[in-house]
Amino acid sequence: MKIADLETFVVANPPPGRGGPYWVFVKLTTDTGIVGYGEVYGVPFHPRALVGMIEDVFERHVAGSDPFRIEHLWRVIYSSGFAQRPDPSVMGIVSGIEIACWDIMGKAHDKPVCELLGGRVHERLRSYTYLYPSSAADSNIAVRNDPDVAAERALQYADMGFTAIKFDPARPYTSFDPRQLSLETLSKAEAYVGRIREAVGDRCDLLIGTHGQMTPAGAVRFARRLERFDPLWLEEPTPPDNIPGMAKVAQKTTIPVATGERLNTKYEFAELLRRDAASILQMNLGRVGGLLEAKKIAGMAEAHHAQIAPHLFCGPIVGAANIQLSACSPNFLILEGIEDWTGFHADILKTPVRWEDGHIILSDQPGIGVELDEEVARANPYTGKGLQLKMLEHPA
Numbered sequence: 001m002k003i004a005d006l007e008t009f010v011v012a013n014p015p016p017g018r019g020g021p022y023w024v025f026v027k028l029t030t031d032t033g034i035v036g037y038g039e040v041y042g043v044p045f046h047p048r049a050l051v052g053m054i055e056d057v058f059e060r061h062v063a064g065s066d067p068f069r070i071e072h073l074w075r076v077i078y079s080s081g082f083a084q085r086p087d088p089s090v091m092g093i094v095s096g097i098e099i100a101c102w103d104i105m106g107k108a109h110d111k112p113v114c115e116l117l118g119g120r121v122h123e124r125l126r127s128y129t130y131l132y133p134s135s136a137a138d139s140n141i142a143v144r145n146d147p148d149v150a151a152e153r154a155l156q157y158a159d160m161g162f163t164a165i166k167f168d169p170a171r172p173y174t175s176f177d178p179r180q181l182s183l184e185t186l187s188k189a190e191a192y193v194g195r196i197r198e199a200v201g202d203r204c205d206l207l208i209g210t211h212g213q214m215t216p217a218g219a220v221r222f223a224r225r226l227e228r229f230d231p232l233w234l235e236e237p238t239p240p241d242n243i244p245g246m247a248k249v250a251q252k253t254t255i256p257v258a259t260g261e262r263l264n265t266k267y268e269f270a271e272l273l274r275r276d277a278a279s280i281l282q283m284n285l286g287r288v289g290g291l292l293e294a295k296k297i298a299g300m301a302e303a304h305h306a307q308i309a310p311h312l313f314c315g316p317i318v319g320a321a322n323i324q325l326s327a328c329s330p331n332f333l334i335l336e337g338i339e340d341w342t343g344f345h346a347d348i349l350k351t352p353v354r355w356e357d358g359h360i361i362l363s364d365q366p367g368i369g370v371e372l373d374e375e376v377a378r379a380n381p382y383t384g385k386g387l388q389l390k391m392l393e394h395p396a
Helices: 047-062 070-078 088-109 140-145 147-160 183-200 216-229 243-252 265-274 291-303 316-327 374-379
Strands: 003-012 022-030 035-040 124-130 164-167 205-209 233-235 257-259 335-337 354-356 359-361
Touching: 003 047, 003 374, 022 047, 022 088, 035 088, 035 316, 047 070, 047 088, 070 088, 070 291, 088 291, 088 316, 124 205, 124 316, 140 147, 147 164, 147 183, 164 183, 183 205, 183 216, 216 233, 216 243, 243 257, 243 265, 265 291, 291 316, 316 335
Parallel strands: 124 164, 124 335, 164 205, 205 233, 233 257
Antiparallel strands: 003 022, 022 035, 124 359, 354 359
């Protein structure tokens, strides 16, 4: 079997755009007619440029190759251009192609990918969501800044069946981070978290999201304000390039540190584990290097008695790959989702991900378990100018 063809889909995510303004999907077709889907996440170029990059990688390294030879293909692309180091653009492209190869392999064997990566150890997967407004018409500003509005929304999620919710109590994040948060910001964050804890009691774990906004010393100050509310984690308290600083934070707070959405390859995660900088790893499978790379990272984490909580702020193809990884990982903790996987995250798939009472129910379908609805994808092309995520360009 050989890979014969590539097609890319740059899909606009309609308002309210949860999961980003657009998603980049890849479709590989073999000479036997088997189709595999993957997704590329977080490459810091406009999709127009990204599509050209994906096509170049395909023409140079993927066309005519065997989709079963994941290790060989991965090493060849990783080493292209005499780079051979973690690069978010190259690894984003590798991730999309690699996931599509696993989808092909699963379909060729009529097995879910998790059965090819060691077999499932979980039949359903606990999931969490960000704290979003209750409808597209409601303002993000209110739920992000008003503790009472946030508490009411958190209670609604608990009533839906969620047992964990994530939110960012200290904004904004800028191109000039890290910094020390002001006393006013610290006090507002403390009041916000406290009000949500008061509302949900012990029905929900609280997941504190940050985006590398703080210096190590600033993150310690921030964490000490929140420790009494017993959050499940403090996410990315320092920028991703400061693993030693993150380790200092982890040593000085009782809140478990989680990180990894901006890291890629086993090499960066190995350094994280060596320094005891985090006990919860949040790899994004559309950026980290794909399914096999994520499985290797999960194995390293298991040896360090750390857990995994795959990241999702993108489309449901990465979400489906996350499900396969989580299903076969003994040290799985919890999985990120966009609410209950309805809305456009369901519309873009032929069969939506099944979510019940705070958990994802595993599918028995082969491959990654979902199929892209290409008609919907083609009917929603992205024509905007922005990137997937944007940091403020001025100091806070």
